[in-house]
Structures are given as structure tokens and as C-alpha cells.
Amino acid sequence: MKKLFKLSMVLLVALSLVACKQNEETSTNVTTGESSNIIGFVGPLEGEYSVYGNSVLNGAKLYLEEYNKANGTNYVLKTYDSKGDNSQAVSAYHKLVEEDKAVAIFGGVTSGESIAIASASQSYNTPVISASATAVDFTKAGKNIFRGAFTDPFQAKVLAEFTFDTLKAKKVAIIYDTGSDYAKGVTEVFSKVYTEKGGNIALSEGYNSGDVDFTSQLTKIKAENVDVLLVPNYYKDVALILSQAKNLNLDVQIIGGDGWDGVLSVASDVSILENAIFVNHYAPDNQKVVDWLEKYKTTYGIDGNSFSILAYDTMGILLEALAKSPNKNNEEIINNLAQTSYDGILGHVEFDENGDPVKDLGFIVIKNGVYTTYSK
Amino acid sequence: MELSQFIMQFVNGLNVGSIYALIALGYTMVYGIAKLINFAHGDLIMVGSYGVFYFYTVLKLPLWIAIVLAILLCVILGALIEKIAYKPLRKASKISLLITAIGMSYLLQSTFQLIFTANPKVFPNFINLPALKLGDILIGANYYLTFLISIFLLIALNILVKHTKVGRAMRAVSQDAGAAQLMGIDVDKTISITFMIGSGLAAIAGILYCCLYPVVSPYLGAVPGIKAFIAAVLGGIGSIPGAVLGAFILGMVEVMSKAYLSSALSDTIVFSILIIMLIFKPSGILGKNLKEKV
Numbered sequence: 001m002k003k004l005f006k007l008s009m010v011l012l013v014a015l016s017l018v019a020c021k022q023n024e025e026t027s028t029n030v031t032t033g034e035s036s037n038i039i040g041f042v043g044p045l046e047g048e049y050s051v052y053g054n055s056v057l058n059g060a061k062l063y064l065e066e067y068n069k070a071n072g073t074n075y076v077l078k079t080y081d082s083k084g085d086n087s088q089a090v091s092a093y094h095k096l097v098e099e100d101k102a103v104a105i106f107g108g109v110t111s112g113e114s115i116a117i118a119s120a121s122q123s124y125n126t127p128v129i130s131a132s133a134t135a136v137d138f139t140k141a142g143k144n145i146f147r148g149a150f151t152d153p154f155q156a157k158v159l160a161e162f163t164f165d166t167l168k169a170k171k172v173a174i175i176y177d178t179g180s181d182y183a184k185g186v187t188e189v190f191s192k193v194y195t196e197k198g199g200n201i202a203l204s205e206g207y208n209s210g211d212v213d214f215t216s217q218l219t220k221i222k223a224e225n226v227d228v229l230l231v232p233n234y235y236k237d238v239a240l241i242l243s244q245a246k247n248l249n250l251d252v253q254i255i256g257g258d259g260w261d262g263v264l265s266v267a268s269d270v271s272i273l274e275n276a277i278f279v280n281h282y283a284p285d286n287q288k289v290v291d292w293l294e295k296y297k298t299t300y301g302i303d304g305n306s307f308s309i310l311a312y313d314t315m316g317i318l319l320e321a322l323a324k325s326p327n328k329n330n331e332e333i334i335n336n337l338a339q340t341s342y343d344g345i346l347g348h349v350e351f352d353e354n355g356d357p358v359k360d361l362g363f364i365v366i367k368n369g370v371y372t373t374y375s376k
Numbered sequence: 377m378e379l380s381q382f383i384m385q386f387v388n389g390l391n392v393g394s395i396y397a398l399i400a401l402g403y404t405m406v407y408g409i410a411k412l413i414n415f416a417h418g419d420l421i422m423v424g425s426y427g428v429f430y431f432y433t434v435l436k437l438p439l440w441i442a443i444v445l446a447i448l449l450c451v452i453l454g455a456l457i458e459k460i461a462y463k464p465l466r467k468a469s470k471i472s473l474l475i476t477a478i479g480m481s482y483l484l485q486s487t488f489q490l491i492f493t494a495n496p497k498v499f500p501n502f503i504n505l506p507a508l509k510l511g512d513i514l515i516g517a518n519y520y521l522t523f524l525i526s527i528f529l530l531i532a533l534n535i536l537v538k539h540t541k542v543g544r545a546m547r548a549v550s551q552d553a554g555a556a557q558l559m560g561i562d563v564d565k566t567i568s569i570t571f572m573i574g575s576g577l578a579a580i581a582g583i584l585y586c587c588l589y590p591v592v593s594p595y596l597g598a599v600p601g602i603k604a605f606i607a608a609v610l611g612g613i614g615s616i617p618g619a620v621l622g623a624f625i626l627g628m629v630e631v632m633s634k635a636y637l638s639s640a641l642s643d644t645i646v647f648s649i650l651i652i653m654l655i656f657k658p659s660g661i662l663g664k665n666l667k668e669k670v
Contacts, residue, residue: 178640208642208643211599212591212599215391216635217639219381240590247516247519
């Protein structure tokens with residue numbers, strides 16, 4: 001009991017110290033005043049998720065520099081490394097808002113840190129827009145939160161409509177990773193939308209994360225004679241599932257979601273992917289995207305990906321909203337973001353009432369080992 | 377249709393079982409002789425697959441040289457691990473050895489992640505034999521090849537242990553290392569040879585595993601390693617026919633529960649069987665009842 005008391009006292013003192021420090025900082029910074037050209041960036045620039053963080057940062061910077069040059073503005077992207085850690089992301093957010101007086105936050109990059117920033121931002125009502133956070137909860141935090149990437153339920157709904165209306169499939173089987181929120185989420189929404197439209201989900205087979213043998217489930221699916229097999233998993237599992245499906249001579253239309261991005265790089269034999277269809281942020285032979293990827297490569301010397309394109313477009317959305325907000329106060333920027341109607345590299349974007357994008361998806365079909373745009 | 381589907385699932389079960397058997401053989405041999413549960417064994421599977429990937433896909437060596445080199449790599453690595461990490465601890469408590477083995481497993485995983493990154497690599501597809509056709513049932517070349525190779529290795533290993541001088545030494549060491557030494561058997565050498573054979577088996581298992589599941593990553597050995605370990609315990613760890621029997625039972629239970637019960641619950645069912653088995657027959661199906669085990 002005594003120990004507990006001591007501990008709580010220490011914590012109390014520490015907390016009050018932190019509180020004092022924060023007060024000091026805010027008070028000193030009020031006098032520095034106007035700096036409405038600063039946009040805050042938070043994302044993992046080192047560590048496990050740095051690939052995503054740097055792709056997003058590069059894409060966002062590219063747009064910002066082009067915009068400044070074309071419009072004579074002087075927006076500055078102030079970057080903080082979250083290292084993919086939620087608490088570091090939140091402290092970066094506080095620094096940006098309290099010290100740097102950022103007008104808006106561009107971040108985070110991963111879903112976890114973005115949710116942490118979103119809830120921290122509620123007391124300040126800072127405009128926050130993430131290019132890549134896909135977790136549904138992110139934009140639920142408040143009216144000030146927006147995102148550029150489509151959500152898992154959105155792509156699942158589009159996939160279900162596509163399967164029923166375009167592929168005219170009446171009977172579908174699903175094989176999904178029960179340990180993955182992504183695969184589970186897509187499966188749930190797909191099943192709901194597809195059965196509501198009148199389709200029949202003949203089999204929904206789960207497997208455990210880390211499983212490599214799917215022959216048992218695929219043998220069952222084969223016996224059902226379905227029209228379409230949905231594989232809403234990440235690319236490594238997709239490659240394994242499809243190669244085993246081929247071994248079993250399972251001859252159905254196979255479809256998937258954006259987790260398939262990069263699947264050709266892990267397929268030992270590209271013929272297993274022949275005619276498979278998946279949705280992604282963009283269609284690969286879209287001329288705008290091809291040109292953009294070339295520009296990105298000449299600027300940074302590395303290949304762009306869907307993260308960098310999303311960041312480029314999302315920065316465009318944010319800067320357009322800022323341009324329409326002369327006073328640069330939170331309310332004004334948030335209102336203008338909510339009324340976004342933007343045409344970027346990835347097509348037209350508007351936001352729904354949650355701040356989630358309503359946009360076009362790219363349908364990709366794999367032909368002779370190449371990603372090509374799907375057309376009927 | 378029902379029957380052909382059952383036969384198909386049975387073939388799937390045999391196939392999964394033969395992979396587990398190959399891995400379990402190495403576990404059980406090392407345990408039988410060194411009384412050590414070598415957790416790094418699963419990771420030697422990974423080393424074997426990266427070996428083939430590197431020698432064949434990156435260095436573009438001929439296939440058979442790549443396979444031989446990959447097996448050699450595992451054999452040498454297995455011997456080195458034994459010399460450096462396990463031998464100095466032979467007199468230490470079993471727990472220290474076990475922890476060292478787990479540490480070795482992580483060391484191998486992180487080393488390979490450093491060298492090859494965590495991005496999965498594509499394993500070359502080199503088995504191009506025709507599939508076996510039995511009525512309307514099709515059995516892929518990978519499947520029967522894995523099955524035949526594991527049966528062949530089981531027989532070869534049995535002959536080695538029962539009918540050769542090295543095998544006799546192994547059996548003697550496994551029964552009583554102290555007495556074996558007094559009879560003039562080089563215990564250290566025998567244990568080293570056991571590790572080398574076990575590691576070679578792991579390499580072969582790794583190559584066959586990746587022919588079936590052609591994606592190589594640094595963590596590839598973890599799950600099959602654990603499953604094969606369970607198979608070895610189920611069959612009676614230390615017993616060679618026991619490991620194979622346990623592996624086939626495990627493979628069959630896994631596939632059949634996926635096919636006829638619940639695909640997501642198959643692991644739960646497998647582990648429940650293991651627990652029930654251990655309650656009623658702690659030494660495993662073919663294991664000998666000894667008073668003391670780890």
C-alpha cells in the first residue's frame with residue numbers, strides 16, 4: 001500500500017512537470033505568432049515501416065514543391081519521424097501544433113499511428129488528412145479527419161458489385177486469413193453486399209495466419225463448382241493459394257483486393273495468375289499514372305508505388321482546401337476539405353460524411369504475367 | 377464424387393504428413409542421441425531453401441549442384457552449431473540447452489533477414505514431371521515425389537541406425553552415453569554425425585517444402601518446425617518410426633479436420649489431440665517408457 005502511494009505520488013509529480021512544460025511551450029510560442037505556411041508531416045521514416053513512410057513523404061513533397069513553384073506560395077512540410085510508434089506520433093503531433101503552429105497535419109502513415117493522432121487532435125480540432133491509413137476507425141474520431149486511401153469496406157463493396165454485375169457470377173467461394181483484420185473485414189462486407197444483391201456464397205473457408213497448405217480447403221471449393229473464388233489476402237498467401245489451386249486444376253475466375261499489390265514479384269510461375277482480377281488504387285496502363293511514375297523515378301531514382309501516388313494526390317487535396325481558406329483557421333480548412341471535389345492522378349475524389357473518399361478504383365487483370373487494365 | 381473427394385483429401389493428408397515426417401526425423405534423431413530439443417532445426421529448413429534459392433536463382437548454378445551445395449551448407453552449419461553452441465553446454469542443465477537452442481533459432485532467423493531482407497523470395501520451380509492420374513483424381517508430381525523421398529529416407533535412416541557401425545554407436549550413445557564412452561565409442565563424434573545427418577535431412581525437407589509452397593522467407597521454418605516437433609512428440613520422441621507415424625497422423629488429422637470439421641479450427645483440433653495424447657501416454661505412441669524425460 002505504501003509502495004503504491006509512493007508510486008502514485010511520483011507519477012503525479014511527473015505529470016504535473018509535463019503539464020508545466022507544455023504550458024510553458026505554448027505560452028512562449030504564442031508570441032512567435034504567424035506561421036500559417038507550415039504543414040506537419042508525421043510518419044515512420046526509420047524502422048520496419050519506413051518503406052511506407054518514405055514513399056508517402058516523397059509523394060507529398062513532390063506535389064508540394066510543384067505547387068509552390070507554380071503558384072508562388074511558400075508552404076513548408078515540417079517532418080517528424082514517428083518510427084511507426086503511436087506515442088511518438090502523438091508527441092510529434094503536439095510539437096507540430098503547439099510549437100510549429102502547423103495549419104494542418106498530413107499523416108500518419110500506418111493505421112495505428114493515424115488513429116492515435118486522430119484522437120489526440122480532437123481537443124485542438126486540427127485538420128488531419130492521411131494518405132494511407134485504411135482502418136475504418138481513423139475517420140470516426142471526428143469531423144476534422146480525412147483520408148486519401150479508400151477503406152477496406154469500400155473496396156469490398158465495389159468488389160461485390162463488380163462480381164455480381166460485371167462478372168455475372170451467381171456462386172462464389174471465399175478463402176481468407178482469419179487472423180488478418182484486412183482479410184476478415186473484406187470477407188464480411190463482400191459477403192453482406194453480395195448476398196443482398198442476390199448472389200450465393202457457397203463456401204467461406206478460413207485459415208490460420210502463417211498457414212501454407214490450402215489444398216484441403218481448395219479441394220472442398222473445387223467440389224462446389226463455383227463461378228468465382230475471392231482471395232482477399234496479402235500477396236504472399238495469394239501466390240501460395242493460387243499455385244495450389246493450379247495444382248488441383250481448380251478452374252475458376254479468381255479475384256482479390258489491393259493486398260495483391262506486388263503479387264507478380266512472388267509468383268514462381270506467372271501462369272498461375274493468368275486472368276486473375278484484383279482492385280487497386282490505380283490501373284497500371286493509365287497514361288497519367290505511367291507518366292507520373294516516370295517523373296517520380298527521375299526525381300528520386302527509385303520506383304514509385306501506390307503509397308507515393310496516393311500521397312501526391314492527397315497533398316493536392318489538402319493544398320486546394322488551404323488555397324480556398326484565406327484565414328487559415330481550423331473550421332474553415334475543415335469545411336473546405338469536406339467539400340473537396342478534386343481531380344488527381346488517380347481520378348476524381350470527393351469525401352463522404354465521414355471524411356472517407358468516394359473515388360474510382362482500378363480493376364487490374366493479369367495477362368501473360370503483366371498487370372493490365374480490366375475491360376469487359 | 378463424395379468418395380473421390382475423400383480420396384483427394386486423403387492424398388492431401390499424406391502429402392502434408394510426408395513433409396512433417398522429413399522434418400520430424402531430424403528432431404527425433406537429435407533428441408534420441410543428444411537429449412536436446414533442437415529448436416533451430418526448423419530454421420535449418422529455411423537455410424536449405426535459401427541455399428537453393430541463392431545457388432540456383434542468384435548464382436545460376438546448375439540445379440543438382442545447387443541442391444548438393446544447399447544440403448552441404450546445412451550439414452556444415454548443423455555441425456558448427458553443435459560445436460559452438462551446444463557442445464560447451466553438454467554438462468549444463470537441460471534448460472540452459474533448451475534456451476540456447478531457442479536463441480540459435482532466433483539468431484538464424486535474424487541473420488537471414490539481414491542478408492536477404494524480410495521480403496519473401498520466389499523459390500524456383502524445377503519439378504516438371506507429369507502428374508499421376510488415377511481415375512478422376514490427379515496427383516501432382518510434387519506430391520508423390522515428396523511422399524516417395526520421405527519413405528526412401530525413412531528406410532535409409534532405419535538401415536543406417538540398425539545395420540551400420542555408426543548406427544550402432546548412435547544407439548549406444550542414446551542408451552547410455554557414459555557407458556558408450558567406456559566401451560571406446562567417440563561420443564562427441566557420434567553426436568556431431570547425428571547433427572550433420574539431421575541438418576542434411578532438414579535441408580532436403582526445406583527444398584521439398586519450398587517446391588510445394590514456393591515462397592521463401594526468413595520465418596518459413598518456424599511453423600513447420602513446431603508442427604514437426606509435435607509430430608515427433610506424438611509418435612514418441614527419440615523413435616524414428618514413431619516420428620514418421622506421428623507426422624502422418626498429424627498431417628491426416630489437420631487435413632481431415634479442415635475438410636470435414638472447420639478449416640479455421642484445425643490447429644485447435646491438432647493441439648487438443650496432442651494434449652490428450654500426452655495425458656494418457658506421455659511417452660508418445662511408439663515411445664519407450666522411461667522414468668525421466670525433459
